[in-house]
Amino acid sequence: MKKFVNSPDTILRDALTGVAAAHPELSVDVERRFVTRADAPRPGKVGLVSGGGSGHEPLHAGFVGPGMLDAACPGEIFTSPVPDQMLGAASAVDSGFGVLFIVKNYTGDVMNFEMAAELAADDGLETASVLVNDDVAVQDSTFTAGRRGTGATLFVEKIAGALADQGADLAAVADIGRRVNASSRSFAIALTACTTPATGKPGFDLPSDEIEVGVGIHGEPGRSREKMRPASDLAAELVETVLDDLPPSSDSPAIVMLNGMGGTPLIELYVLYGEVSTRLEERGVRIARSLVGNYVTSLDMAGASLTVCHADDRMIELWDAPVRTPALRWGV
Amino acid sequence: MKKFVNSPDTILRDALTGVAAAHPELSVDVERRFVTRADAPRPGKVGLVSGGGSGHEPLHAGFVGPGMLDAACPGEIFTSPVPDQMLGAASAVDSGFGVLFIVKNYTGDVMNFEMAAELAADDGLETASVLVNDDVAVQDSTFTAGRRGTGATLFVEKIAGALADQGADLAAVADIGRRVNASSRSFAIALTACTTPATGKPGFDLPSDEIEVGVGIHGEPGRSREKMRPASDLAAELVETVLDDLPPSSDSPAIVMLNGMGGTPLIELYVLYGEVSTRLEERGVRIARSLVGNYVTSLDMAGASLTVCHADDRMIELWDAPVRTPALRWGV
Numbered sequence: 001m002k003k004f005v006n007s008p009d010t011i012l013r014d015a016l017t018g019v020a021a022a023h024p025e026l027s028v029d030v031e032r033r034f035v036t037r038a039d040a041p042r043p044g045k046v047g048l049v050s051g052g053g054s055g056h057e058p059l060h061a062g063f064v065g066p067g068m069l070d071a072a073c074p075g076e077i078f079t080s081p082v083p084d085q086m087l088g089a090a091s092a093v094d095s096g097f098g099v100l101f102i103v104k105n106y107t108g109d110v111m112n113f114e115m116a117a118e119l120a121a122d123d124g125l126e127t128a129s130v131l132v133n134d135d136v137a138v139q140d141s142t143f144t145a146g147r148r149g150t151g152a153t154l155f156v157e158k159i160a161g162a163l164a165d166q167g168a169d170l171a172a173v174a175d176i177g178r179r180v181n182a183s184s185r186s187f188a189i190a191l192t193a194c195t196t197p198a199t200g201k202p203g204f205d206l207p208s209d210e211i212e213v214g215v216g217i218h219g220e221p222g223r224s225r226e227k228m229r230p231a232s233d234l235a236a237e238l239v240e241t242v243l244d245d246l247p248p249s250s251d252s253p254a255i256v257m258l259n260g261m262g263g264t265p266l267i268e269l270y271v272l273y274g275e276v277s278t279r280l281e282e283r284g285v286r287i288a289r290s291l292v293g294n295y296v297t298s299l300d301m302a303g304a305s306l307t308v309c310h311a312d313d314r315m316i317e318l319w320d321a322p323v324r325t326p327a328l329r330w331g332v
Numbered sequence: 333m334k335k336f337v338n339s340p341d342t343i344l345r346d347a348l349t350g351v352a353a354a355h356p357e358l359s360v361d362v363e364r365r366f367v368t369r370a371d372a373p374r375p376g377k378v379g380l381v382s383g384g385g386s387g388h389e390p391l392h393a394g395f396v397g398p399g400m401l402d403a404a405c406p407g408e409i410f411t412s413p414v415p416d417q418m419l420g421a422a423s424a425v426d427s428g429f430g431v432l433f434i435v436k437n438y439t440g441d442v443m444n445f446e447m448a449a450e451l452a453a454d455d456g457l458e459t460a461s462v463l464v465n466d467d468v469a470v471q472d473s474t475f476t477a478g479r480r481g482t483g484a485t486l487f488v489e490k491i492a493g494a495l496a497d498q499g500a501d502l503a504a505v506a507d508i509g510r511r512v513n514a515s516s517r518s519f520a521i522a523l524t525a526c527t528t529p530a531t532g533k534p535g536f537d538l539p540s541d542e543i544e545v546g547v548g549i550h551g552e553p554g555r556s557r558e559k560m561r562p563a564s565d566l567a568a569e570l571v572e573t574v575l576d577d578l579p580p581s582s583d584s585p586a587i588v589m590l591n592g593m594g595g596t597p598l599i600e601l602y603v604l605y606g607e608v609s610t611r612l613e614e615r616g617v618r619i620a621r622s623l624v625g626n627y628v629t630s631l632d633m634a635g636a637s638l639t640v641c642h643a644d645d646r647m648i649e650l651w652d653a654p655v656r657t658p659a660l661r662w663g664v
Contacts, residue, residue, distance in 0.1 A: 002523040002543065004563045004600035004636065006607075014563070015599045018606030022590075022624045057598035077599075191334040211334065231336045231346070258354075263595050265631045266389035267347045267409075268336035274350030275338075292354045294626070299597045300634065304336065329661050 001200035008197035012054055012076055019061055023326050026064055033081065034089040035061040036071040046164040046173045047071065047093035050102040050157060051086060052109050053078040055196070056217055059153060059296045062327030068161035069102075069325070077196055077299075078218045080108030086116035090125060098126035098170035102156055102177060104149030105133040128170050130177035132156055134186045134307065136245040137214030137222045148216050151259050151296050151307030152184035155319075158328065162321035176318070180309060187241045188222070188305035189234055190215035192263060194298045213237065217261070217298045217305075231268075235275030238306040243283050246310065253288030253316050255309040256280065262297035264304055269293065272304055280308070288316055295327065333532035340529040344386055344408055351393055355658055358396055365413065366421035367393040368403040378496040378505045379403065379425035382434040382489060383418060384441050385410040387528070388549055391485060391628045394659030400493035401434075401657070409528055409631070410550045412440030418448035422457060430458035430502035434488055434509060436481030437465040460502050462509035464488055466518045466639065468577040469546030469554045480548050483591050483628050483639030484516035487651075490660065494653035508650070512641060519573045520554070520637035521566055522547035524595060526630045545569065549593070549630045549637075563600075567607030570638040575615050578642065585620030585648050587641040588612065594629035596636055601625065604636055612640070620648050627659065 005011050013030055020028035027038040034051075041047060050060045051073030060072035071089035075081035090099040099120070103113045110131065117127045134152035141148060160177035168176075190212040193202035203219035206212060211234075214222025248254065258273045260266070273292045280287060285308065296305070309315070322331030337343050345362055352360035359370040366383075373379060382392045383405030392404035402425035407413035422431040431452070435445045442463065449459045466484035473480060492509035500508075522544040525534035535551035538544060543566075546554025580586065590605045592598070605624045612619060617640065628637070641647070654663030 002540070002560050002634065004523075004566065004596065004604040006562045006564055006603070011599065011603060014606055015602040018602030018604070018609070018624070020606075021609040021619075022602065022605055022622050054599055055597070057602070062598075191336075208334070228334045230338045232338055234336065262597050263632060264336065265387070265594050265629065266394075266626070267343065267386055267631075270347040270350030270354065270389070271338070271343060272336040272350070273354055274346055274352075277350070277353040287353075290354050292350070294598070297597065299599075300595060302334065302632065324662075330656075331664075332662075 001195055003197055005197050011197055032088045033085050034071055034073045035064050036092050040070050040093040041095035043095050046097045046170050047099040048161050048164055049089045049099055051081045052104050055299045056297050058327035063157050063325050065325035067165050067321055067323035068157050080112050083112050083115040086113055087119045090120050094125050100173050101127055101129040103129055103131050104153055105131050105146055106143045128174040130156055130174055132181050134184045136185050136187050141216055142220040150217050151186040151257055151305050152181055154295055155184055155309045156180045159315050159318045162318035184309040185242045185246045186305050186307040187238055188215050189213050190301055190303035192302040193219050194301035231272050232275045235272055235279055239276055239279040242306055242308050248285045248310055252310050254285045255289045255311050255319055256287050257291040257307040259296050259305045260294040261301040261303035263300040263302040289319055333527055335529055337529050343529055364420045365417050366403055366405045367396050368424050369397055372402050372425040373427035375427050378429045378502050379431040380493050380496055381421045381431055383413045384436050387631045388629050390659035395489050395657045397657035399497050399653055399655035400489050412444050415444050415447040415451055418445055419451045422452050426457050432505050433459055433461040435461055435463050436485055437463050437478055438475045460506040462488055462506055464513050466516045468517050468519050473548055474552040482549050483518040483589055483637050484513055486627050487516055487641045488512045491647050491650045494650035516641040517574045517578045518637050518639040519570055520547050521545050522633055522635035524634040525551050526633035563604050564607045567604055568611055571611040574638055574640050580617045580642055584642050586617045587621045587643050587651055588619050589623040589639040591628050591637045592626040593633040593635035595632040595634040621651055
């Protein structure tokens with residue numbers, strides 16, 4: 001295994017040191033392991049806190065900033081952060097308006113965020129939670145009861161973040177986050193397995209002519225092992241699976257993300273997006289906004305996921321609102 | 333080889349189709365193979381045109397937009413675009429104020445851009461060129477006489493683009509582009525070789541415990557084959573090599589890019605940047621601005637390059653100017 005690390009044991013600390021050096025607009029607590037906006041807490045604003053195992057960068061720390069998250073708590077690679085991190089982050093960004101936890105549906109994350117919410121309540125800090133569970137591939141999987149949370153996390157963080165920026169209260173911010181999640185579906189295909197620094201080996205074996213269809217962002221198994229096929233065929237499978245699970249309503253605008261898993265060149269993502277967008281439109285989806293790139297990754301995995309949010313006009317308005325984070329930035 | 337392609341023969345066309353679908357703010361001529369701002373030509377503005385082989389995305393099409401390039405001409409993978417593409421792009425963006433070609437120093441690119449300049453002159457279209465040759469690794473290499481052009485291309489495109497946006501004339505825009513190039517140095521390390529769709533095999537053999545130091549963005553050989561080492565050691569080598577070639581002048585501000593080659597997870601880039609930034613500061617570099625991410629890639633190569641521009645205050649001002657492109661966006 002060749003990776004830019006000093007030691008697998010120090011990767012999170014070392015990466016946070018780098019994030020601090022690269023992004024002076026963020027405040028990085030390397031000891032307590034959370035990242036906040038440098039100007040937190042913002043008076044009169046609900047605080048948005050997310051987090052989860054590392055290895056999915058830029059998720060979540062790359063989405064901290066005005067218009068999106070107030071804080072992110074990264075765990076070790078593919079490992080939930082602990083309640084103390086979440087509580088520390090929540091306390092750092094709470095201005096008395098309460099804190100929203102955005103939680104991807106993995107057993108460890110859910111349990112730890114619940115514990116953090118209890119600890120926060122003991123401190124008189126009000127919290128609410130949005131559980132993200134958009135991955136249609138499987139019910140129950142390694143690490144998960146129910147559906148896994150993947151790409152829609154970005155949509156929830158962006159849209160709820162914009163509403164919080166406008167001064168909405170905790171119930172309203174949580175509500176739109178839940179509605180975005182309920183309107184979103186994802187599905188992923190892996191061409192290769194990822195290699196964690198701790199093990200130094202690919203997480204699963206994938207023959208040179210086979211792909212894992214419905215893979216999770218930690219390399220969890222999907223629906224089937226299939227033969228490699230042209231991009232047009234894979235695009236059709238992505239689109240059909242996502243839309244069959246939640247068909248588009250007539251003429252509602254969609255936000256679409258074609259996401260690379262970390263090891264796929266951008267030129268391939270554009271090839272795939274050309275096919276995906278054509279097929280979405282054939283199925284009656286009106287693509288209002290799109291993102292193509294590496295946003296919710298799985299270390300060095302080659303692969304891609306499609307996330308579609310069947311939005312309403314209000315969600316589009318909030319999507320378009322200014323955002324200034326390391327990985328998503330517009331309007332400012 | 334598993335890649336998201338329909339066929340190695342159609343990858344450029346298919347990718348351009350995807351770029352068109354993803355970026356309605358760009359105008360993509362799939363037949364003639366160039367990408368322009370949808371609002372080109374801009375009256376009273378020098379047009380900036382760059383281009384080169386594909387496989388380095390987001391370079392160059394990802395840098396087309398207000399504040400940066402007016403057009404990009406992508407060649408086939410690792411292959412220069414042809415003069416007709418460059419002439420087509422130049423004609424599409426010229427408003428009578430002339431066009432600047434930004435050319436990475438590879439023999440094919442240089443020859444074809446020269447030919448395009450002659451064809452443009454025949455059409456009464458004034459052009460100037462900036463040759464980018466920032467890679468300190470080697471003099472002469474596969475595809476190159478002299479130094480290779482790599483990461484500094486982004487700096488030239490951004491800073492010259494900002495000056496053009498302010499209405500400067502062709503000579504002034506070319507001049508600052510040349511000064512940015514002259515003030516910039518790059519050096520790269522590969523952990524793995526990249527695989528082109530056409531060959532389906534890694535471009536070179538690299539044992540599991542060795543790295544290619546001074547590698548080019550097409551996998552051209554570097555200075556030495558060395559043993560893999562911790563990130564702190566590799567950061568020291570990157571910094572020393574770049575600064576030994578062009579030492580910092582006292583207290584001039586630096587723009588620093590730690591660039592991933594396409595297959596390196598972002599968390600590793602942050603680990604490496606933490607080490608790089610510390611060593612730069614130890615050597616007296618005042619880091620004024622920084623970028624960490626995948627900007628000038630080499631398909632799926634795992635690796636990273638460091639580019640340092642010893643800027644002046646005017647360059648920093650132009651760096652900070654608004655830019656709105658698919659891959660670089662701030663201030664708007």
